[in-house]
Amino acid sequence: MTSFRPAPGWLADAVFYQIYPQSFADSDGDGVGDFAGITERLGHLAWLGVNTVWLNPCFVSPFRDAGYDVADYLAVAPRYGSADGLAKLVDEARRQGIRVLLDLVAGHTSDAHPWFTASADDPDDDRYIWAPEGCPDGYVPSPGARPGAYLPNFFASQPALNFGHARQDPAEPWRLPVDAEGPRANRAALRSVIDHWLRLGLAGFRVDMAASLVKDDPGRRETATIWTELRHWMDRAHPEAVLLSEWGDPEVSVPAGFHADFFLQFGGATDGLALRSLWSNGEGTVNEDWDPLDCFFDASGRGSPRPFLDAWQRACAALDGTGFISLPTANHDFSRLNCGPRTAEQLPVAFAFQLTWPTLPAIYYGDEIGMRYVPGLPDKEGSVLGPRYNRAGSRTPMQWDDSANAGFSTASADRLYLPVDPDPARPTVAAQRADDTSLLHLVRRLVALRTSRPELGSAGSVEVLHAGHPFVYVRGGRYLVVVNPRRDGASHRLDGYGAATGARPLEVSGVRVDGDTVTAEGFSYGIFALGR
Incomplete structure (x- = not known):
C-alpha cells in the first residue's frame, strides 16, 4: 500500500452534513437556495453538532445536471451569490466550528x-x-x-475530459496513453482547481465520479495512479485538507489516495449491495439493473445486517487504518431514509445505528427531521435517470417552519426550485426544536454522545455480539448498542460475553437489559454504558 501522510486529525471526528444548496435556504426570494441562506442557517448545524459541511456543486453551469456540468471551475454560479458570499459562508462556518467542503467534478x-x-x-x-x-x-x-x-x-x-486510456485498441486508434499531452494538461488543471479553492479556506472536496478518469482501465489502476500522485502533492501543499470520493469502493479508492470513501448504492462487487441491503428500499431511485433486496432497516424483518457487515469488515481490513469509510443516510442521488413504506417511527433506530457505528456519519439535509422522498415530481435539471429513477424527490426544499414554503423562500410557490412537500403533516425544524421527544432532538443527542465518547467514534473498536434481530454490538469495550429495526420484538442472550447487569442506559427506547439477556421491542434502540 502506498504510504501517505496520515489524514488530518479532525477527520476522525467528522460528522458530515450534506447541503444541496439550491434547496436549503433562499435569502433573496428568487426561489433558489443560496450561500447567504446557508450562512443564515449555520446556527442550526452548530446546534445539531455537525462539524463538516459538504456542498453540492456551486460553480458556473448551464445546470443540465444540477451543476454537475461545470462551465467554469473557478467561478461560482450567480444563482448562489458571489465569491465573496462563499467566502463569508466559509468564514462564518469556521467561527461556529464547521468546515466546508466543495464538490469537485473531475472527470x-x-x-x-x-x-x-x-x-x-x-x-x-x-x-x-x-x-x-x-x-x-x-x-x-x-x-x-x-x-x-x-x-x-x-x-x-x-x-x-481526456485522462487517457489504460489500453490501446486497434478499433479505436484515437485512444491516447495516460502520459500524452492532453491527459497531462488535465492532470495539471485538476491540481490547479484544487489548489485555488484550498487557498481560499475550503477544507477539501467530495469528488464526483472519482473512478471515471482513465478509460478502459482494468481495476482502475491508472485512475488510482492519478489520485495517488495528487494525494502526495496535497500532503505537501495542503496537509489539513481532505478528499472524499464518490467511488463506492473504499478498498480501491482509499489506497489510491482518498482520505475517505462512501458506501453508496453502487460501487465495488459488494459495497453497493452493502448500503442497499442496509436501509434503501429504492423508492423512486431504482436502477433497473439492481436486484431487489430485503433491506435490514425495514419493518418486515426479512433483511439482515450481514451483507453490510461483511463489506465493512473486508474494507476495514484493506484500509488497515489508513483512511475512513463514510456511511450516509441518503444523498441527492438516491432515496431518503423516509421513503416508500418506511414510516417516521422507523427513523430513530436508523440514526441510533449510524451514529454509533465506526464509520464517518453523513447526514443528508432534512433527514435529521425525517423529511420524506417526494414521489411524482417533474424532471428538474436532469433529475430523471429512468422510468423508476427520479432524483428530484430527494432534492425538495428544506422544511424550516410552518410559514409559506416551509420557511425555505419568500418566493411564490410557482417560482421555487422544486415544490415543497405538499403533505400537511410534513416535519419542520421549528416544530421539532420545540419537542424534546422529536427525531431532531434525538439526532442531536446521538451526535453529542458520539462526540463526547471517543469509543463511539470512528476509532473505537467494535465487537459484534449478534448480527440479526436485534443487532447487538459493543463499542470500545465500554458501550453496548442494541438496534431492532423490525416491527416485531426480539431478544438475544449475551452468552460468553459476561453479565451486563451493570449496564447504564444512555439513550434508550424500547430496549432493556436483564442480566445476560437483551430484549428489544419493535423499532427500538438502546445505548448503554457497561460497568465492567
Whole structure:
C-alpha cells in the first residue's frame, strides 16, 4: 500500500452534513437556495453538532445536471451569490466550528465550458476524447467545426475530459496513453482547481465520479495512479485538507489516495449491495439493473445486517487504518431514509445505528427531521435517470417552519426550485426544536454522545455480539448498542460475553437489559454504558 501522510486529525471526528444548496435556504426570494441562506442557517448545524459541511456543486453551469456540468471551475454560479458570499459562508462556518467542503467534478465538464468549445473547433486539441470520424456507439456528434464525435461521461452534455486510456485498441486508434499531452494538461488543471479553492479556506472536496478518469482501465489502476500522485502533492501543499470520493469502493479508492470513501448504492462487487441491503428500499431511485433486496432497516424483518457487515469488515481490513469509510443516510442521488413504506417511527433506530457505528456519519439535509422522498415530481435539471429513477424527490426544499414554503423562500410557490412537500403533516425544524421527544432532538443527542465518547467514534473498536434481530454490538469495550429495526420484538442472550447487569442506559427506547439477556421491542434502540 502506498504510504501517505496520515489524514488530518479532525477527520476522525467528522460528522458530515450534506447541503444541496439550491434547496436549503433562499435569502433573496428568487426561489433558489443560496450561500447567504446557508450562512443564515449555520446556527442550526452548530446546534445539531455537525462539524463538516459538504456542498453540492456551486460553480458556473448551464445546470443540465444540477451543476454537475461545470462551465467554469473557478467561478461560482450567480444563482448562489458571489465569491465573496462563499467566502463569508466559509468564514462564518469556521467561527461556529464547521468546515466546508466543495464538490469537485473531475472527470468531465459541461459542453459549454470554454475548454470544450475550443476543442470542438480544433482537431489538434486532446483535452477531450474525440473519435475523428463517424460516431461510434456511445459517442456524441461534434457540435463544432471539428469532425467526428466526442465521448460523454454521463449525459451527452458532459464530455469526458481526456485522462487517457489504460489500453490501446486497434478499433479505436484515437485512444491516447495516460502520459500524452492532453491527459497531462488535465492532470495539471485538476491540481490547479484544487489548489485555488484550498487557498481560499475550503477544507477539501467530495469528488464526483472519482473512478471515471482513465478509460478502459482494468481495476482502475491508472485512475488510482492519478489520485495517488495528487494525494502526495496535497500532503505537501495542503496537509489539513481532505478528499472524499464518490467511488463506492473504499478498498480501491482509499489506497489510491482518498482520505475517505462512501458506501453508496453502487460501487465495488459488494459495497453497493452493502448500503442497499442496509436501509434503501429504492423508492423512486431504482436502477433497473439492481436486484431487489430485503433491506435490514425495514419493518418486515426479512433483511439482515450481514451483507453490510461483511463489506465493512473486508474494507476495514484493506484500509488497515489508513483512511475512513463514510456511511450516509441518503444523498441527492438516491432515496431518503423516509421513503416508500418506511414510516417516521422507523427513523430513530436508523440514526441510533449510524451514529454509533465506526464509520464517518453523513447526514443528508432534512433527514435529521425525517423529511420524506417526494414521489411524482417533474424532471428538474436532469433529475430523471429512468422510468423508476427520479432524483428530484430527494432534492425538495428544506422544511424550516410552518410559514409559506416551509420557511425555505419568500418566493411564490410557482417560482421555487422544486415544490415543497405538499403533505400537511410534513416535519419542520421549528416544530421539532420545540419537542424534546422529536427525531431532531434525538439526532442531536446521538451526535453529542458520539462526540463526547471517543469509543463511539470512528476509532473505537467494535465487537459484534449478534448480527440479526436485534443487532447487538459493543463499542470500545465500554458501550453496548442494541438496534431492532423490525416491527416485531426480539431478544438475544449475551452468552460468553459476561453479565451486563451493570449496564447504564444512555439513550434508550424500547430496549432493556436483564442480566445476560437483551430484549428489544419493535423499532427500538438502546445505548448503554457497561460497568465492567
